[in-house]
Amino acid sequence: MIVLLLGMAALIAAFYYYCIRPMSYWKNMGIQQTEPIWFFGDSWRNVLRYQNVCDMIDYLYYGSGNGRYGGCYTFSKPTLIVKDPGLFKQIFVKDFDHFVDHYIFQASDADPLWGKNLIALKGEKWREMRSILSPCFTSSKMKAMFPLMTGCAERFTQHLLSLKQDQIRLEMKETFTRYATDVIASTAFGIEVDSMKQPDNPFYLMGKRATTFDYWKTMRFFMNVLVPKVCQIFRIRILDDETMSFFVNLVEDTIRMREEKGIVRPDMIHLMMEARKGKYNKSEEGTNDETSMSHVDDTTLRSITNMDVAAQAMIFFFGGFETSSNLMSFMAYELAGHQEVQTKLRKEIEDTWNECNGKLTYEALLKMKYLDMVISETLRKWPINIATDRLCTKAYTIEPAGDEERALHIQKGTYLSFPTYAVQHDPKYFPDPDKFDPERFSSENVHKVLPYTYLPFGAGPRSCIGNRFALLETKALFFYLLKSFQIVYIDKSCVPLVISKTNFNFAMEGGNWLGLTPLKKEA
Template sequence: MYDSLLMNGLNLLHTLHTSNIKRGSLKISYQARVNKKKLFSKEEIHVKFLFDMFLIIIGTAILAALFYYVCIKPMSYWRERGVKQTDPIWVFGDNWMTATKKESFLDFIIRCYNYYPGARYHGVYQFLQPTLLVKDPELLKKITVKDFEHFTDHRVLISEDSDPHFGKNLFALTGKKWRDMRPILSPSFTSSKMRAMFVLMSKCAEDFTNHFLKKDQECIEMEMKDTFTRFTNDVIATTAFGIKVDSLEEPNNKFYLMGKETTDFSGFWKSLKMTGFFLVPKLLQYLRISFLSRSATQFFSELVDETIKTREEKNIIRPDMIHLLIQARKGIQQKEENVGVDTGFATVVEADLGKGKMKEITNMDITAQALIFFFAGFDAVSALMCFMSYELAVNPDIQAKLRKEIEDTLSGCGKEITYEALLKMKYMDMVMSESLRKWPNAVATDRVCTKPYVIEPTNPEEKPLYIEKNTLLMIPIVGIHRDPKYYPEPMRFNPERFSDENKGKIDPFTYLPFGLGPRNCIASRFALLEAKVVFFHLLSHFELVPVEKTPIPLKISKQSFNMVAEGGFWLGLKRLKK
C-alpha cells in the first residue's frame, strides 16, 4: 500500500517537472517569434500590407458582383427584352410599399395595372421575381385557354418537402400530379352535389339567423368578418367532415379556433414568414419552414384520419370531397353531373381533362385537399359575405330591392326556400356578381410558363416576345374589374351591370372572380350557393345598417395579407318589423 502511494507521488512530481519544462519552452518559442517579427524589413511590411489590401479589394469586388447579379440585374430583366417595365427598388421590386405596410395588396395590384394604360402587358417585379403582368382580354384567352399547355402551373411557394399538408393541395400541385387530381375532385362540386349539400347549408343558415333572433335587441352591432367566418366554419364542418358545429353558440370550439389560426396572417412573425415565401422561397424550403402551424396540421390530420376510419367501418356515404377521394383510392371514380339551373353568372365552367388516375392516394393527400377547401371556404367565402353585406348596408335601395325578391320567392315556394327557387333569384345573382366584380376574393392570380412561348405583336410598338420556361405571369383580376374601359364608374356598386339585358355584353375574359381556364377555382358553385343561402335567411329577418364604427368609404387594411377592412367590417343587424 505504501509502495503504491510512493510510486504515485513520484509520478506526480515527474509530471509537474515535465510540464514546467514545456511551459518554459513555450515562453522561449513565443519570445523567438516576437524577435523574428522585429527582424522584418520595411519592404516586407509594405508588401504584406499591399497583399492584405488586395484580398480586401477582391473580397469586396466579389460581394459587389454577387449583389449586382442577385439584387440589381434582375430589376432590368424586362427592359433588356424590350418590354416596358415599372421602376422597381432593389430586392423589394414593386413590393416595397406592401412589405413596409404602407399599401395593401389590392392597391399594389391596381397600381401595377395602371402603370402603362393601354398596354397589353408590361413587366413588374414581385421582390426579386420578374413578372409579366398581362391585362389584355384576348391575350388572357390565349394564355389561359387556347395555349393552356404552355401555362399549366401556378407559382410554387411552398414545396411538398417543407410542408406536405399544404404543398400537396390542388392549388399547389403542378404538371401531371395536378392533371390527375383535378378530375378526381371535380365531381365534388357539380350542381347535383350542390343540391345534396343545400339542405346542410340551409340548416346552418337557419341556426345562424336564429342566434340573432333570440337576442332582445332592436339593432345588434357586430364585426362581420368574425361573424361570417363562424358561419363558413360550420358549413365546412358539416359538408366536408360530417361534424355538427355551432360556432356562435360555442364560440371557442376547436374546429373554429384551428380555422382562425390557419387563416390569420396578421402579426409581425406571420407577415415576415409570408414575405419570406415570396422573397426567398428556396431558403425557406431548405430550412423546412412550414406554411401551416404544427398544431393546425396535427388537428386536421387526426380529424381526417378519424373521419376516414369511421366512414369505412360504418359504411357512411356523404356527397363530399373526402368520400370521392376514398372512392378514388379504391379505384372508383364518379362522373360529373351538372343538371338543372346553375349557381349563377360567376360560376366557372369545368374543363374536360379526362379521367384522373393517381398511383397512390394517402391520408395525407386527402388531408391536403380538405385543408385547401377549408382554407378557401373559411376565409375567401366569408370575405365575399363581408363585402356584400357592406355594400347592401351603404346602398339601402339595393338592399330593399333584394329583400322584395326574397319575400316574393318565399311566398312562391310555401315559406320554405328550395334549391331551385334560390338559384332562380335573378337580382340575388346580380348583387353577388357585382360584389365579386368590385371586391374579388383573389385580387390577382398567376401562371408559370411550362413550355417556351412567343407572344406575337398586334401593334407597331410591339415585337415578338419570347417567354422563357419558368417565367412568371400575373393576371391582375381586380385591376381588370375596376378598369373603366370595361366597367364605367367602376367604384360605383351597380348590380344592373349583370341584368339580363347587360350581362351578355360582358367579355368573359374581363370578369374573372374565380380565375380563368382549366386552372380556375374548382369550388365556385359551392361558394356562390353558400353565400346566397346565408343572405336569403339573414335578410328575411334583418336589415343591414351602418353603425358608428362602419368605415365609409371602406378601405382595405395594410396590416394584413388577407382582404379585410381597415378597422373591421362593423355593421348593425336591425330587426325587421313584421
C-alpha cells in the first residue's frame, strides 16, 4: 500500500512538474499570457480543430495582452509572442547573432531530408549552406531561369486554351500546384514535366504525397514536437521511406547523368555540384544576403553529400507545392472578387505585351508596377507564412520601452514566435485590413507602410532565400493566364472565403473553386 501511495504521489508530482507548472512560466515572470490548458498549452485550439490557423494566430496576438510582447505556450513549451515592429527589426537584424536558429525539433540523422534542409540547419552549418545556395537566387540566375518559367507558364495556359470550353471550372490550389511542380522540375532538377497534360506523373504525385498532412503524418509531426528524443531513437520520421527514397534517388540520378554527359543548367543542383568540387565562383555573389562564402573552406564544400543536395531540393519542392501555390491560389480568388483590379492588371499586361512586340522579357516583367502591387497586397492579406519563429541561441535582454515595462531577460533556448498574419491585419498598421486594396503599395502610398509590419518573407539574414523565385514564377503565370482568361467566381466558390479548421495546412474551406472564361479576341 505504501509503495502504491508513493507511486501515485510520484505520478502526481511528475504531472504537476511537466504539465501544470510550465503553464505559469510567463505569469511568474510578470508577463501577460494567454489562458493555456495543461499539456496542450495553446496548441489545443489547432490540434482539436477548434480554430483555424489564422484565428489561432489572432488569438495569440490579442490574447497575450497589449504590450510589445506576451506569453503563450506551444504545448508545454513557453513561447514569447513578439508583437512590436521595432522588436522585429531588433531581433531579425540588429541582434541577429542572438537569434540565429529556427526552433526545429527533428534531428538530422533521424530524418535527413527534413533535418538537413536550409530551414532546419542551425548555427555554422546554416551559414555555410545559406552561403552555398544564395548564388542560386541572384538577379542573373533569375534571368537565366526566366525562359524556363515562362515556358511552363505558356504550356499551362495553352493547355487550358486547348480545352476549348466556354468556362473552365478548376480547384485553383491543386491546379497551381501542378504549375509550380513543373517550374521546380525544370529549374531545380532539369526535368521537363507537364503536370496538366500528364496529371499522374510521378514527380507531381510524390510531391503531393510529401506535402499532404494526413492524419498519420500529422500525428508523426506532433510526436516529433512532443517527444523528439523518442522519435529519434525509434526513427519515427515525418516523411515516409518511399518519399525519402524517391527524392534521394532523383537527385542521385540527376547528378550522375550530368556528370556522365557534361550537362550544365543554371540551377541549384549544378551550383552545389560545382561547390563541392571547390569550383565555387565568388563572382556569383552579390545578393542582398548577409552571408558570405569567405568562411566556407574547401573541406566543408567537398563534404557536401547527395543527401545534402536532396534535402535542399526537397525544401524547394515544399516551397513550390505549398507557399507558391498558396500565393497564386489566393491571388486568383481576390482577382475573381475584384474585377476592377483584374481589368486594370490586364490592361498593364496588354501594354507590356505590345511594348515587347509579343515576346515577354525578364526586364519588362519586373517593370510592371501594378502587378507588383497586386501581389504585394495578396501577400499582405494572405501571407504565405502566417507566423515565423526564432530560437534564442545566446541569453538576451529586451530593454524596457517605457515606465510600464521592465527589462525582460530571455534565457538561451527560449522559443519566440512572430505572428505575421496578425500584424498584417492589425488596423493600426493597415486600415480596413480585410479589404483587398493594391493601392496600399502604390508609389504614392507605400511609404505609409511602417517598416517591419509587412513581412511575408521574413526579414534579416534568415529571411526566405527563395522570395525572388516565388515572385517571378507567380508574375510569369498571371501574365499569361490573364492575357487569355478572365477569372470569375462560380457556384462552387467559397464566398466569403473561409479558412479550413480541419486542414493542417493553410487552406480554404471546401477548396478554391473558380472559373476561367476565355477572352474574346478582336477580329
